[in-house]
Amino acid sequence: MELAVFAITAVVALIGAVAMVLSKNAVHSALFLLLNFSAIAVLYLLLRAPFLFAIQLIVYAGAIIVLFLFVVMLLGAERHEEGADALRWQQPTALVMGIALLAAVLVVALSGPLGAPAAAAEGFGAPEAIARALFTDALLPFQVTAMLILAAIVGVVVLHLRENQRG
């Protein structure tokens, strides 16, 4: 049963990924990326991570995709890529090197012992467990994250201000 859910979700995730790269229209790309993110959220549920499932849907599928769609439509960037590539040999080379990278990663990752999944402990991945780790073991990174978000906000505002001054 679990394996069937995994197989279907994995296929959906891969279809979303391939279609995202192949779509000519950037709006379609963003929507296929949404499909991919949602499939990964389902996989998080299979891996007993309900908190990350919710975060994935809210932050990635909600906020980030909406931001992408806003910018794509604001810039009118959904039209086709016209004209030939500046580097003619780039696309076939990228394809070959990408497949070579995939083969290398698979050989390395699947050769070593990965260990069978242990039996899930009671309450593993629950919000309480994550919060306890977040506020004890990972307290310093958690606070640094607050600084990072502040820096991002200031950065976006500064970019916008400079643009307005020039115009």
Add this chain to the structure above:
Amino acid sequence: MIPTYYYVALSAIMFAIGVIGVLVRRNVLVTFMSVEMMLNAANLVLVAFAFARQDILGQVIVFFVIVVAAAEVAVGLALLVTIFRTRQTTNVDDMTLLKG
């Protein structure tokens, strides 16, 4: 119980698709989306190992990655909008100058 290497293989394939997307596409927004998908592939393998080892810190790392990705997307898209205002293009081949 699903073996961990199924997740690793799926994640590797998604990462490779993301790499090919970054290299092949010339629309800078689609390139950026491919980078996001590579981040997600890495997140998936972290959660898979967190489950295999029953270590909650793997999920905490993914939480941080998601937070950083959100900040990165906000700044990155603001940069792209600024570049578009001055260059009137979203084609990476036309963005050859750092000067504004």
